[in-house]
Amino acid sequence: xxxxxxxxxxxxxxxxxxxxxxxxxxxxxxxxxxxxxxxxxxxxxxxxxxxxxxxxxxxxxxxxxxxxxxxxxxxxxxxxxxxxxxxxxxxxxxxxxxxxxxxxxxxxxxxxx
Amino acid sequence: xxxxxxxxxxxxxxxxxxxxxxxxxxxxxxxxxxxxxxxxxxxxxxxxxxxxxxxxxxxxxxxxxxxxxxxxxxxxxxxxxxxxxxxxxxxxxxxxxxxxxxxxxxxxxxxxxxx
Numbered sequence: 001x002x003x004x005x006x007x008x009x010x011x012x013x014x015x016x017x018x019x020x021x022x023x024x025x026x027x028x029x030x031x032x033x034x035x036x037x038x039x040x041x042x043x044x045x046x047x048x049x050x051x052x053x054x055x056x057x058x059x060x061x062x063x064x065x066x067x068x069x070x071x072x073x074x075x076x077x078x079x080x081x082x083x084x085x086x087x088x089x090x091x092x093x094x095x096x097x098x099x100x101x102x103x104x105x106x107x108x109x110x111x112x113x
Numbered sequence: 114x115x116x117x118x119x120x121x122x123x124x125x126x127x128x129x130x131x132x133x134x135x136x137x138x139x140x141x142x143x144x145x146x147x148x149x150x151x152x153x154x155x156x157x158x159x160x161x162x163x164x165x166x167x168x169x170x171x172x173x174x175x176x177x178x179x180x181x182x183x184x185x186x187x188x189x190x191x192x193x194x195x196x197x198x199x200x201x202x203x204x205x206x207x208x209x210x211x212x213x214x215x216x217x218x219x220x221x222x223x224x225x226x227x228x
Contacts, residue, residue, distance in 0.1 A: 042202065042220035090156055100206060102216060104156030
């Protein structure tokens with residue numbers, strides 16, 4: 001069964017800490033994405049990558065950075081966590097052509113105190 | 114500016130009846146649309162899609178209708194089951210420079226199907 005795996009389901013961090021969220025996919029997909037989901041706001045794109053070492057800003061990149069050193073792995077980094085980054089973080093992957101159905105991971109619930 | 118809009122935050126339906134979830138869009142260049150379903154504490158899962166060259170696509174209990182002139186699509190679930198209780202997101206491709214595949218999502222509609 002193909003899937004997207006997010007290493008941490010629940011994290012609690014303190015303001016100012018550096019936070020790493022890891023995502024791995026086993027479908028050999030070129031595209032990978034990081035979204036955050038907040039009540040009443042839907043899914044908002046933070047960053048995406050369409051190739052190794054390539055990255056593009058999404059709609060809300062401020063306060064985040066990403067790393068894609070290998071095709072299967074896409075990491076989201078919060079350099080200095082803040083309380084307004086408390087959210088559900090969703091990683092997804094897809095192929096670059098056709099009707100791009102994104103496959104999502106189970107999500108990482110981050111709480112910043 | 115919200116390009117994909119789901120104006121109903123929630124919907125409650127009796128088991129066995131029809132559920133109709135609505136979605137409006139503003140960009141006439143969108144060439145296909147997708148619906149995702151999300152349970153609490155899980156990632157969204159793809160449900161059904163429709164190309165802009167069609168006005169209907171059906172998959173079992175799920176049917177999506179597209180009205181291009183009104184820039185409106187709807188997801189019909191017949192008959193509704195308690196297991197359908199979830200948040201449903203409408204989405205369309207953002208088309209950042211071509212084929213990167215990013216999707217723009219609506220804010221979601223929470224469907225509750227009561228036994």
